[in-house]
Amino acid sequence: MTSTEQRDRPILVKGADLLGEGATDVLVVDGAIAAVGADADQHAPTGTQTLDADGLVALPGLVDLHTHLREPGREDAETIETGSRAAAVGGYTAVFAMANTDPVTDTAEAAERVVDLGQRAGYVDVHPVGAVTKELAGAELAELGLMARSRARVRVFSDDGRCVHDARVMRRALEYVLAFDGVVSQHAQDPTLAGRTACCHEGELSGRLGLPGWPGVAEESIVARDVMLARHTGSRVHVAHASTAGTVEVLRWAKAQGIAVTAEVTPHHLMLTTDLLTTYDPVYKVNPPLRPAEDVAALRAALGDGTIDIVATDHAPHVRQDKEHAFTDAAFGMLGLEQALSVVSTTMVATGAMSWADVARVMSTGPAAIARLRDQGQGLVVGAPANLTLVDPTREVTVDAARSASLSRNNPWHGHTLTGAVHLTMLRGLVTARKGLTWGASDV
Structure with a gap:
């Protein structure tokens, strides 16, 4: 699946804890947030992909x-x-x-x-x-x-x-x-x-x-x-x-x-x-x-x-x-x-x-x-660009500098165990990273 095809495919983010204030669903269509709430699935077009976000915080x-x-x-x-x-x-x-x-x-x-x-x-x-x-x-x-x-x-x-x-x-x-x-x-x-x-x-x-x-x-x-x-x-x-x-x-x-x-x-x-x-x-x-x-x-x-x-x-x-x-x-x-x-x-x-x-x-x-950005930081609301970060709030991660996506290795967190980790990143409906890896040709 190409990046363009993945962006064009609607995604239903199911059961995400929105800002840590309660579980709900977020529907993404054509790179924007089309619906938010328990009835978001009712607005989902045919072929919508479901992304299970149970236990994840949506930011x-x-x-x-x-x-x-x-x-x-x-x-x-x-x-x-x-x-x-x-x-x-x-x-x-x-x-x-x-x-x-x-x-x-x-x-x-x-x-x-x-x-x-x-x-x-x-x-x-x-x-x-x-x-x-x-x-x-x-x-x-x-x-x-x-x-x-x-x-x-x-x-x-x-x-x-x-x-x-x-x-x-x-x-x-x-x-x-x-x-x-x-x-x-x-x-x-x-x-x-x-x-x-x-x-x-x-x-x-x-x-x-x-x-x-x-x-x-x-x-x-x-x-x-x-x-x-x-x-x-x-x-x-x-x-x-x-x-x-x-x-x-x-x-x-x-x-x-x-x-x-x-x-x-x-x-x-x-x-x-x-x-x-x-x-x-x-x-x-x-x-x-x-x-x-x-x-x-x-x-x-x-x-x-x-x-x-x-x-x-x-x-x-x-x-x-x-x-x-x-x-x-x-x-x-x-x-x-x-x-x-x-x-x-x-x-x-x-x-x-x-x-x-x-x-x-x-x-x-x-x-x-x-920074007076026009299309970032608008929040998870209907009509906003589907820029979304899913976080696993309880996951513990011990940092390994050798696994960094950066070219450099001057990582002060090497060996530290931190609580809370990014699970998935989405830019205007395109999944760009998941569980520490940037998105390639695989499905979400």
Whole structure:
């Protein structure tokens, strides 16, 4: 059966626990949700295929606002196709590809190329994140308006990996994107406080290990500056990968003032702590760095109460020769797409801190709203595109990095046993992944 034939065939998802709020049926016809409810089967056309979803939680397809797909330039670490496969395995139906590629996504042509490669792969919708400044140099604004008006319809801009540290440039960027309801996603890190050799959180442990660190205030000071710039310009700012309790305090204050700020937290900052650095294992080298347990607790609480809006993976694949060095010399970053849902399930749902409806908000509808997506994150309602993720909430999975769909193996979850696993991913009626494998020529 070809992909086109499988998409064209109606599917009745039978007995799914919709957002964890009760079992129901979902009918998919011509790539859209045609009916929801106990009587959905009555609307099913002849030849409809039934998919038994008893015991599975149904969520709208996940959306990742922060993914590094490495193409163009570092196809040895990841390509748009392999990253899309990893995303589908993780329950995603849309991802945002960061701009720090080679060449940088700082023109309309480069942004459209990313869209075309994503469509060719076909596993998820791939949306480019446009650079804020040319060549990520932090000096001159990139083609923000041209990228926004292009076929790529760019609405999210970021120099991620490099903070837009010049306040004047950041102000101009916020003023510019206001015209087309864009958002600037900031990698908040003051370079004058971080230092060139810093590689982990600054604290007692970094001193004991002899590792140069940067303090939490390097992040917090930029977040504070940017929310004030957002208030001044009336524009939207998004805080990428928030990682400290101090950042949570700034966000809570800013939202109380009505400032248009949103924020994301990564799965690794929800679970992993700086104590892991005692192994000197470079898989745990990431930017922003892993933080102490008290920061992790603050991040979980902020995600639970809505101060932090969404979960984003910061999926950052690296080839072995870039990662397997002494800790201070290794590349920053870790994989995230395939285990993100399981980490959120383990840390937030299994602990009672969040419901599955909350998971849908922070991993689907929320990120889609921030990015102003038109056909993702609409929820499981009649007329919406059939972007669907089925989750087995009780299934325990022990992660094996060697089985990753990503080209890279810098997986911090290797050996971890997580509760809750993606069972099936559907993009506009096409099953793109099932039980850890991307969909091929077999039936559902």
